[in-house]
Amino acid sequence: xxxxxxxxxxxxxxxxxxxxxxxxxxxxxxxxxxxxxxxxxxxxxxxxxxxxxxxxxxxxxxxxxxxxxxxxxxxxxxxxxxxxxxxxxxxxxxxxxxxxxxxxxxxxxxxxxxxxxxx
Amino acid sequence: xxxxxxxxxxxxxxxxxxxxxxxxxxxxxxxxxxxxxxxxxxxxxxxxxxxxxxxxxxxxxxxxxxxxxxxxxxxxxxxxxxxxxxxxxxxxxxxxxxxxxxxxxxxxxxxxxxxxxxxxxxxxxxxxxxxxxxxxxxxxxxxxxxxxxxxxxxxxxxxxxxxxxxxxx
Numbered sequence: 155x156x157x158x159x160x161x162x163x164x165x166x167x168x169x170x171x172x173x174x175x176x177x178x179x180x181x182x183x184x185x186x187x188x189x190x191x192x193x194x195x196x197x198x199x200x201x202x203x204x205x206x207x208x209x210x211x212x213x214x215x216x217x218x219x220x221x222x223x224x225x226x227x228x229x230x231x232x233x234x235x236x237x238x239x240x241x242x243x244x245x246x247x248x249x250x251x252x253x254x255x256x257x258x259x260x261x262x263x264x265x266x267x268x269x270x271x272x273x
Numbered sequence: 274x275x276x277x278x279x280x281x282x283x284x285x286x287x288x289x290x291x292x293x294x295x296x297x298x299x300x301x302x303x304x305x306x307x308x309x310x311x312x313x314x315x316x317x318x319x320x321x322x323x324x325x326x327x328x329x330x331x332x333x334x335x336x337x338x339x340x341x342x343x344x345x346x347x348x349x350x351x352x353x354x355x356x357x358x359x360x361x362x363x364x365x366x367x368x369x370x371x372x373x374x375x376x377x378x379x380x381x382x383x384x385x386x387x388x389x390x391x392x393x394x395x396x397x398x399x400x401x402x403x404x405x406x407x408x409x410x411x412x413x414x415x416x417x418x419x420x421x422x423x424x425x426x427x428x429x430x431x432x433x434x435x436x437x438x439x440x441x442x
Contacts, residue, residue, distance in 0.1 A: 169359055176366045184415040185373055187402055188362055195397060196359045222294050229290060239396035239403075246404045246415060256373055256415060 155211050159204045166200030169193050182257040183249050191242040195234060202231045276324050279331045281317025285309055330386040333441060342440050350436065354398040361399050365417060374419040375404060379411045380426045380434040387441035394433050401429055 176189020209224025288309040295302045301309075333339055365371055382388050388410050392403040400417040407413075414429060426434050 169363075172359075172363050172366055176362065179366055179369065180371070182373075184375075184402060184404070185371060185417060188400070188415075188417050189366060191396060191402070192355070192358050192362050196355060219294070225290060225293055229287070235397075236393070239393040242396050243392060243403045246402055250375070250404050250413075256375060 155207075159207050159211075162200050162204035162207060166197045166202075166204065169197030169200065171197075173197060183254055184246055184256050187242050187246055191238055195238045198234055199231060202227050202234075274321070275331045277317040277321035279334050280320035280324065281313045283334075284316040285313035288312060330384055330441075333384075333386060339440055346436050346440060350432065351394060351398075354394075354431070354433075358397065358399040362417075365400075372418050373415065374422070375413055375415050376419065376422065376424060376429070377411055377413055378424065378426045378429055379409070380430075380437075382410050382434065382437060382442065384442050387437045390441050391430070391433055391437040394437070395430050398430065398433070 170193065173189050173193030176193060177186050180186045180189060205227040206224045209220045209222075209227065212220025212223070288305075289301065292305040292309065293300050295305050298306065380391060382391060388406060392406060392412065395401045395403050395412070395414060402415040402417075403412060404415050405413040416429065421428060
């Protein structure tokens with residue numbers, strides 16, 4: 155069981171590390187967001203799954219309070235899945251609207267798009 | 274009315290999950306139950322004033338069949354696509370082989386709920402990132418590896434529009 159938890163943690167850390175590496179390597183804000191959203195969400199899913207596994211393992215051994223740990227971790231996972239893409243979308247949209255162009259782009263369908271002011 | 278009810282109910286459920294194992298009444302203590310009910314009422318009343326239109330979307334949120342479909346979607350096609358997305362991004366991080374661009378697709382979704390579900394799914398899956406949505410629910414998507422400058426929705430996000438329609442329309 156301990157080995158299983160370590161494997162989950164290892165996968166999570168690996169993907170989170172790749173996400174950080176993507177921030178350094180990619181050329182502009184949009185491509186960086188790709189790394190920052192996908193990799194960190196996926197990595198965090200695995201670290202949270204490790205916590206959940208640890209919590210249920212504690213429940214199986216009869217330790218008080220570990221069920222709470224597992225359930226809170228699951229709630230954190232749901233919040234992360236909802237807010238991470240929403241935040242990335244907000245950043246991308248704000249960047250594009252304030253005139254940041256995607257670097258090395260082969261096509262930009264947004265060019266010439268007239269957006270109305272929202273009331 | 275429906276807005277307040279749905280939001281308040283959601284707030285109550287989340288509060289009850291957070292305070293599980295706190296006492297002897299079932300899993301909760303009396304204090305937690307009272308505070309939870311008061312908070313849910315307050316959140317519901319505020320939400321009724323603040324949140325936007327679309328009564329029909331809130332009615333869908335109360336439908337258990339849609340929730341079941343959503344769970345199936347989450348652990349099945351969505352998780353698989355996310356796994357592929359990560360291998361794809363990892364490959365591009367290491368090799369640096371990118372061909373980015375912003376493209377436009379029209380999946381033809383009608384409700385806001387379905388559009389937001391599809392937008393979030395697109396952001397977390399292979400090589401795509403939602404940049405903007407206009408009034409006719411056309412999606413502007415940053416694609417990290419453009420294969421076709423004027424793609425069909427299927428080319429970019431596979432079967433997700435169909436799932437979004439099934440769950441939230």
